[in-house]
Amino acid sequence: MNIRSLTRGDGVVIGAAVVLFIASFLDLAGYDCPSGVDCSRFSSPNAWDSLGLLMSVFLAGIIGAALVILGRLAPRKVVGLDLGQFGTAFTVFALWTAFWTIIDVSDAGAGLILGLLGTLVLAAATVAGPLVPALKAPLVGAPKPAQAVQPPYGGQPGQGQGYGYPGAQQQPYGAQPSQGYGYPGAQTGGQPGQQGHQGQQSQPDAAQAQAAQAQQAAPQGGAAPAADFTPFWFAVPVARPLYGEDGAPNPIAELAPGTWYLAVEQRGQGLIAQTQDGRRGVLQDTTGIQRG
Numbered sequence: 001m002n003i004r005s006l007t008r009g010d011g012v013v014i015g016a017a018v019v020l021f022i023a024s025f026l027d028l029a030g031y032d033c034p035s036g037v038d039c040s041r042f043s044s045p046n047a048w049d050s051l052g053l054l055m056s057v058f059l060a061g062i063i064g065a066a067l068v069i070l071g072r073l074a075p076r077k078v079v080g081l082d083l084g085q086f087g088t089a090f091t092v093f094a095l096w097t098a099f100w101t102i103i104d105v106s107d108a109g110a111g112l113i114l115g116l117l118g119t120l121v122l123a124a125a126t127v128a129g130p131l132v133p134a135l136k137a138p139l140v141g142a143p144k145p146a147q148a149v150q151p152p153y154g155g156q157p158g159q160g161q162g163y164g165y166p167g168a169q170q171q172p173y174g175a176q177p178s179q180g181y182g183y184p185g186a187q188t189g190g191q192p193g194q195q196g197h198q199g200q201q202s203q204p205d206a207a208q209a210q211a212a213q214a215q216q217a218a219p220q221g222g223a224a225p226a227a228d229f230t231p232f233w234f235a236v237p238v239a240r241p242l243y244g245e246d247g248a249p250n251p252i253a254e255l256a257p258g259t260w261y262l263a264v265e266q267r268g269q270g271l272i273a274q275t276q277d278g279r280r281g282v283l284q285d286t287t288g289i290q291r292g
Contacts, residue, residue, distance in 0.1 A: 003073070005239070005256035006139040009129025010072055013122060017065035020094075020118035024048060024058040026111035046111055056097045061119050064090025068126050075254055088126040095119040138258040229266045233292030234273075235259060242273060242281035252281050260292055 024047040033039035047054045067087030070076075076083050098116045102108050129135045235258065241251035253275055255261055263283075265272035270284045 004138065004140050004259045005072055005254060006069070007072070007129060007135060008137050008139050009125050009132070009135030010069055011139045012125040012135070013065045013068055013129070016118050016122035016125060017062050020058055020061045020065075020115060020122065023111050023114035023118055024054065026114060027109035028053070028111045029105055029109045030107045044109055047115070053097075053101065057094050057101065057115055057119065060090050060097070061094035061122050064088065064094060064126065065122060068129075075251065077250070084126075088123075091119065091123040091126045095123040138256065140258070231262055231264050233260045234263055234271075235261070235290045235292070236283075237288045237290070240283060240285055242275070242279075242283055244281055245272065253279055255283065 026046060027044035028046055028050065029044050031039075031042065031044060033042075047058050064087040067083045067090065069087075071083030071085075071087060078086065095116075098112070098119045102112045102116050105112060125135070236255045238257055240255050242253040242255055243249075244252045255273065255275075259276075261276075262274045263271040264274050264280070267282060269286065270282050271286055272280060273283045274280045
């Protein structure tokens with residue numbers, strides 16, 4: 001379970017469920033105490049004294065909120081429907097029952113009034129959460145990538161950090177590594193008198209080396225080369241499903257924005273990504289990903 005996958009709408013759902021639980025202990029109906037009568041021993045019943053009202057309004061709303069949050073943290077399907085869809089149905093049913101119950105009561109107490117408000121906010125958050133951009137924003141902000149440690153004077157920068165680790169200086173996704181010493185076509189040192197002659201000889205050699213590397217890097221049988229792939233950290237701009245490596249159509253997890261994931265292998269146009277709990281799967285849509 002990844003708590004960073006929760007959205008602001010999920011936070012509203014949790015808050016409304018807490019309010020609904022508190023309202024279940026408050027009076028369902030109010031009363032006016034006549035003058036001269038001791039009403040200290042009179043107590044109005046709450047939702048726990050009415051099993052039908054408790055199950056159809058208060059617990060139905062709380063169960064619906066729990067299903068919505070559980071469906072966000074661990075996506076599962078029951079009878080072809082997501083847990084979040086079942087939770088939304090529970091919250092709408094709780095709002096419907098609370099509305100007609102408070103209309104039927106002549107003198108509604110704090111429990112019914114607060115229960116109606118709680119179910120109203122709860123149903124609105126579950127329905128509008130996936131639609132309103134403000135509610136789709138992450139509830140917990142993404143952690144800041146670790147800053148690269150400054151090397152001592154004379155030391156080599158970037159030592160101790162793997163390629164792709166958040167905070168290390170990276171190249172855009174798909175870019176070729178920079179040419180350095182020993183790379184085909186790179187300039188190498190030599191004696192001044194031999195530079196002109198060696199430069200003329202190195203041109204055909206460099207062209208042949210580049211052609212050989214291009215043939216080696218060409219995909220064989222349509223598969224992406226895995227030998228040249230180096231793992232790196234990345235984040236997705238929006239929530240995207242992670243499918244199993246066996247090719248199953250149902251996703252095994254959901255990558256949430258604001259969280260760093262590790263790409264361990266490239267498969268075609270997709271990536272083999274690893275989540276925080278160790279699960280691995282195929283990210284088919286890699287457009288717009290942010291490298292660490």
